[in-house]
Ligand SMILES: O=P(O)(O)O[C@H]1O[C@H](CO)[C@@H](O)[C@H]1O
């Protein structure tokens with residue numbers, strides 16, 4: 594028997610997507626640009642970090658080789674490891690959306706072969722009919738926002754008006770999302786969650802991937818802060834995923850962080866909520882100890898994306914990568930014979946890129962375990978190869994998409 598651990602570093606792209614130009618993302622490279630900025634001193638921040646990007650553990654797993662495969666060049670200024678002991682490569686996404694559900698579902702063996710609904714960038718994002726239906730069902734005096742925005746900017750801009758009027762702040766992005774920011778106490782967290790459930794139902798016919806609750810606290814633009822009570826209301830994946838296959842085999846899926854929400858809780862036996870990368874790592878390590886033979890631990894490390902990629906914060910992203918890297922020996926220590934651990938990402942979010950949206954990129958694949966032989970697996974044409982690899986490792990039947998690289 595065997596166990597499998599799948600860790601998604603949310604938005605940790607490595608550039609080189611063959612279709613990046615279709616998204617206005619030609620040249621976007623989350624790892625490459627962070628490394629370049631750090632090598633030039635532009636990744637320094639007092640009391641946080643300084644100097645070239647140093648990821649010794651991921652480099653030893655093959656990160657730099659994966660990056661070279663994806664783009665043709667090594668990330669600048671990063672020290673080369675003496676030896677690579679991980680199975681490593683890169684993967685391109687076949688799903689058309691560069692969003693979290695598309696990325697995670699494809700990683701779980703279910704590429705998204707349809708187009709999501711999106712909201713217009715010009716004019717009001719949400720139609721008068723939709724706004725009227727939301728206000729009527731949720732008994733609201735109106736909504737604020739109604740546009741594309743960065744979540745932290747729009748709270749600073751409209752947070753006080755929201756507190757004064759009781760109108761929730763509704764916004765979207767280039768992803769298929771309807772996001773609702775509301776104050777945890779003035780508006781109420783429970784009321785926000787109920788509102789999201791109403792909006793989720795109203796949006797189902799429009800094929801919108803997610804409704805996201807973005808609660809915040811504070812009383813002034815300078816003190817407004819989003820809390821860890823974010824909730825994602827996703828639609829159900831279009832087909833059975835790797836998670837369903839694990840459950841069908843009589844074993845458990847331990848979903849850490851927002852993984853449960855991303856799969857609309859389908860194929861999830863156990864949800865382990867945690868807020869912030871450090872807590873998500875703690876929860877993942879604990880789940881590794883508790884997982885039985887045949888189980889899958891599936892974790893999402895959201896800070897890279899939410900706190901640094903979308904915020905276009907290079908030193909913050911670099912520091913988060915370095916902290917994550919420093920904890921990998923703890924992961925190693927919890928591995929038992931027959932285990933595999935695979936690190937990857939769901940899309941890019943280059944913190945040096947224009948705007949505040951995700952970027953279309955290839956993602957790294959780094960796998961290791963007592964019985965996993967170090968080697969190069971090339972550039973895979975779909976993230977679904979990851980699911981098939983995990984499936985083969987766990988002795989599950991093969992799915993309809995992707996091929997195992999074991
Ligand atoms: O700017 P914030 O609110 O973090 O929103 C971001 O988070 C969403 C989900 O990842 C993305 O679609 C993007 O809009």
Ligand SMILES: [Mn+2]
Nearest residue numbers: 603604693939
């Ligand atoms: Mn994501």
Ligand SMILES: [Mn+2]
Nearest residue numbers: 898899903951
């Ligand atoms: Mn994101």
